[in-house]
Amino acid sequence: MHFNRRDKEDEFLLNLYKKLLYPRMVEDKMLKLLRQGRIGKWFSGIGQEAIAVGSTMAMQPEEYILPMHRNLGVFTSRNIPLKKLMAQWQGKLTGFTKGRDRSFHFGTQDYRIIGMISHLGPQMALADGIALADLLANRQHATLVYTGEGATSEGDFHEAINVAAVWSLPVIFLIENNGYGLSTPKAEQYRCKNLVDKAVGYGIEGRQIDGNNILEVYDTINQLAMEIRKDPRPVLVECMTFRMRGHEEASGTKYVPQELFDEWEKKDPLNNYEAYLIEQGILTTDTITDIKIQFKKDIEVAVEEAFEEPEPIADAIQEETDMYFPYQPEVIQPGKSFTEKRYLDAISDALDLAMEKYPNLVLMGQDIADYGGAFKITDGLMVKFGKNRVRNTPICESAIVGAGLGLSINGYKAVVEMQFADFVSVGFNQIVNNLAKTHYRWGEKADVVVRMPTGAGTGAGPFHSQSNEAWFTKTPGLKIVYPAFPEDAKGLLLAAIADPNPVIYFEHKYLYRSLTAQVPDGYYTAEIGKAVTITKGNQFTIITYGLGVHWALEHLNNHFEQKATLVDLRTLQPWDQETVKEAVKATGRVLLLHEDTLTNGFGAEISAWIGEHLFHYLDAPVMRCASLDTAIPMSKVLEDDFLAKARLAETIDKLLKY
Known part of the structure; x- marks a missing residue:
C-alpha cells in the first residue's frame, strides 16, 4: 500500500492515526462484550475504518454526513462521546433515540450526522434535499452520503443520483464496496465490472479508490468537496474494501473463501498506516503503547458508565405524543371579504400565499413549473417565485419525498405533489418509514406536505382513481387531511404547510373544476383535527x-x-x-x-x-x-x-x- 503524505504536517498524520485506531479499539471492546453476552448485536466495520475516518475528516464540521451502520468512524471522528453512543446501542434513555431504535438508526443535528434506516438506499435522497437547501441558502457546502455495493441495486440509488445530476447538487455519493451484501457476493449483485462505471450513465464524474488507504480516501474526498463547494455537482466515489467480519456477528463468515481473508488481511488499513508512520518517524512502538493504554482506559470508563445509564420508562401517553413534533397551531380566522373560486383555484391560492409567507418553502413535482402541473394548480407560480422554489422533478417519487425530508432537516419546508395519488406507492417507503418515524426516533421534524390528487368520477381507471387514504391513516406520525369544499381546501392546505409535521393532503380531482363556492380572501387556516x-x-x-x-x-x-x-x-x-x-x-x-x-x-x-x-x-x-x-x-x-x-x-x- 502506497501512502503519499503530500504537504501534511506530522501532527495531522498522527491525529489521523488516532482517529483510525480509536474505532478499531471500540469495536474490539464490542466484540468482547458480545461474547460475554452483555450486548446482543453488533455490525462490525473492522477493516473498513479508513473510509469512514478519512472521508469524515475531509468534510467541514457544519457539513452533513449520512453514514451506514458500519461507519463507526464517522461518529467517533466527529467526537460524539462514546458514552452517548454506547447508551444508544444499549437502548438506554440517554441514547439518541431513547431506546426506540438501534445501532446507527438516528440523526443528530449537533454533529450534522443523519443515520440510515434499515431499508438500504433512502438516505441518499435525503442527501439531495440537504444539498438543495445549501444551494438555495447560498451556502458553499458539500454533503457526503454512504451506501453499500448491494444497495446500488435499489431504485433509491438510481433516483437519488439522477436527481442530483439533473439539479447539479453538491453531493458525494460514496459506495463502500466490501464484496458482499450479507452472504451474496458482488458477482451476484451486479454485472458491470466496476460500480463507478455507473457514473457515466448519469453524466457525472466517478472515482474508484483504495478504500483501505486512509490518505487516498482523505485526499480524494477533500479535493472533491473543495471543488463542489464552489462548482456544485454530484460525484460518485467507489471505495474498494473488504468486510473482515460477518454482516452482523451472528451470521458468521463461512460463506467467504479463506483466500479472500488472507488477501485483505495484508491490506488492513490500520496496520499499514501504522507501519507507514513508524517508517516516517512519526510513531514509535512506545507512542503506540501509550495511545492504546489511554484509549483502552477511556473506552472502559465510557462503556461501564453507559451500562449504568437509566433504562427507558414505559409511558404510553409520552410515546404517542412523541410521534409528532411539538406544535401548537394558531388558527387564523378568515377575513370578511370573499371571492368565488373553484376547488382547484382555492388550492392554488393557498400555495401562492404560503410561498409568500414562507421564503424557505419549496414546491416539487412532475411538470409543476412551466407547465403548471397536470391539473394546472401551480400554473404561474414558477414565474412568480422562480424555478429554484417551484421545481420540476424527474419521475422519481421516492427520491422527491426523501429530498423533501432532506430539505426539512436543513431548514426548509417542502410541498411535494404526486401527479396522481395512485403514484404515491412508488414513494411509500419514504413516507411511512422516514417521514412518519423521524420525530419519534430522534426528535427531528419532518416539515413536508404531500399533495395527493385523488378519487374517482372521471373514468380514469385502476391507476388514476384510487382512494388510498387508508394506506396512511394507520401509520402513526402522519397527519391526514381531506377537504370537501374550496374554503376548507385552502384553509387546511395553509394549516398543513404551517405544521412542521408530515401531512398527507388529499384533494379530490372530480371536485377541481366541478365545485365552486365563496372562499375567504387572504391568509387563514382551518384547524387540523376538527370536523x-x-x-x-x-x-x-x-x-x-x-x-x-x-x-x-x-x-x-x-x-x-x-x-x-x-x-x-x-x-x-x-x-x-x-x-x-x-x-x-x-x-x-x-x-x-x-x-x-x-x-x-x-x-x-x-x-x-x-x-x-x-x-x-x-x-x-x-x-x-x-x-x-x-x-x-x-x-x-x-x-x-x-x-x-x-x-x-x-x-x-x-x-x-x-
Missing part, C-alpha cells in the same frame, strides 16, 4: 369526508323527509372524536360513508370506536356504505356501480328501518 357539522337532524347521522360529503348532501336534498346530522370529518388523522360523539348521541343511528373500498376502509376504524365507546347510545348497528372491494374500473357504467354512491339510498333505508 364540521354541516346539517343537524334527529333521525340518523352520516359521517363522511371528501366526495362523500357531496353524495350525502345530494341525497338529503332529494329526500327532505329524512332528517340527518351530517358530519364532514375533514381530517382523518387526528380525527375529531368529540364531534363524532355528539352526533352519535344526538341520533342513535350512524352511517359511515366513504369513497374508498369497504374492507379496511377508514370507516371501519370509526365504526369500531363507536361500538367500543358509544354502544349504549345506539339504536341500530353502525352501518357502512363504501365502494366495492374491487379495483376501480374505467367504464362509466362500471365505475358508477363501483362507487359507494350507488348503494347510499338503500343503506340509509336499511338503517332507518332497523
Whole structure:
C-alpha cells in the first residue's frame, strides 16, 4: 500500500492515526462484550475504518454526513462521546433515540450526522434535499452520503443520483464496496465490472479508490468537496474494501473463501498506516503503547458508565405524543371579504400565499413549473417565485419525498405533489418509514406536505382513481387531511404547510373544476383535527369526508323527509372524536360513508370506536356504505356501480328501518 503524505504536517498524520485506531479499539471492546453476552448485536466495520475516518475528516464540521451502520468512524471522528453512543446501542434513555431504535438508526443535528434506516438506499435522497437547501441558502457546502455495493441495486440509488445530476447538487455519493451484501457476493449483485462505471450513465464524474488507504480516501474526498463547494455537482466515489467480519456477528463468515481473508488481511488499513508512520518517524512502538493504554482506559470508563445509564420508562401517553413534533397551531380566522373560486383555484391560492409567507418553502413535482402541473394548480407560480422554489422533478417519487425530508432537516419546508395519488406507492417507503418515524426516533421534524390528487368520477381507471387514504391513516406520525369544499381546501392546505409535521393532503380531482363556492380572501387556516357539522337532524347521522360529503348532501336534498346530522370529518388523522360523539348521541343511528373500498376502509376504524365507546347510545348497528372491494374500473357504467354512491339510498333505508 502506497501512502503519499503530500504537504501534511506530522501532527495531522498522527491525529489521523488516532482517529483510525480509536474505532478499531471500540469495536474490539464490542466484540468482547458480545461474547460475554452483555450486548446482543453488533455490525462490525473492522477493516473498513479508513473510509469512514478519512472521508469524515475531509468534510467541514457544519457539513452533513449520512453514514451506514458500519461507519463507526464517522461518529467517533466527529467526537460524539462514546458514552452517548454506547447508551444508544444499549437502548438506554440517554441514547439518541431513547431506546426506540438501534445501532446507527438516528440523526443528530449537533454533529450534522443523519443515520440510515434499515431499508438500504433512502438516505441518499435525503442527501439531495440537504444539498438543495445549501444551494438555495447560498451556502458553499458539500454533503457526503454512504451506501453499500448491494444497495446500488435499489431504485433509491438510481433516483437519488439522477436527481442530483439533473439539479447539479453538491453531493458525494460514496459506495463502500466490501464484496458482499450479507452472504451474496458482488458477482451476484451486479454485472458491470466496476460500480463507478455507473457514473457515466448519469453524466457525472466517478472515482474508484483504495478504500483501505486512509490518505487516498482523505485526499480524494477533500479535493472533491473543495471543488463542489464552489462548482456544485454530484460525484460518485467507489471505495474498494473488504468486510473482515460477518454482516452482523451472528451470521458468521463461512460463506467467504479463506483466500479472500488472507488477501485483505495484508491490506488492513490500520496496520499499514501504522507501519507507514513508524517508517516516517512519526510513531514509535512506545507512542503506540501509550495511545492504546489511554484509549483502552477511556473506552472502559465510557462503556461501564453507559451500562449504568437509566433504562427507558414505559409511558404510553409520552410515546404517542412523541410521534409528532411539538406544535401548537394558531388558527387564523378568515377575513370578511370573499371571492368565488373553484376547488382547484382555492388550492392554488393557498400555495401562492404560503410561498409568500414562507421564503424557505419549496414546491416539487412532475411538470409543476412551466407547465403548471397536470391539473394546472401551480400554473404561474414558477414565474412568480422562480424555478429554484417551484421545481420540476424527474419521475422519481421516492427520491422527491426523501429530498423533501432532506430539505426539512436543513431548514426548509417542502410541498411535494404526486401527479396522481395512485403514484404515491412508488414513494411509500419514504413516507411511512422516514417521514412518519423521524420525530419519534430522534426528535427531528419532518416539515413536508404531500399533495395527493385523488378519487374517482372521471373514468380514469385502476391507476388514476384510487382512494388510498387508508394506506396512511394507520401509520402513526402522519397527519391526514381531506377537504370537501374550496374554503376548507385552502384553509387546511395553509394549516398543513404551517405544521412542521408530515401531512398527507388529499384533494379530490372530480371536485377541481366541478365545485365552486365563496372562499375567504387572504391568509387563514382551518384547524387540523376538527370536523364540521354541516346539517343537524334527529333521525340518523352520516359521517363522511371528501366526495362523500357531496353524495350525502345530494341525497338529503332529494329526500327532505329524512332528517340527518351530517358530519364532514375533514381530517382523518387526528380525527375529531368529540364531534363524532355528539352526533352519535344526538341520533342513535350512524352511517359511515366513504369513497374508498369497504374492507379496511377508514370507516371501519370509526365504526369500531363507536361500538367500543358509544354502544349504549345506539339504536341500530353502525352501518357502512363504501365502494366495492374491487379495483376501480374505467367504464362509466362500471365505475358508477363501483362507487359507494350507488348503494347510499338503500343503506340509509336499511338503517332507518332497523
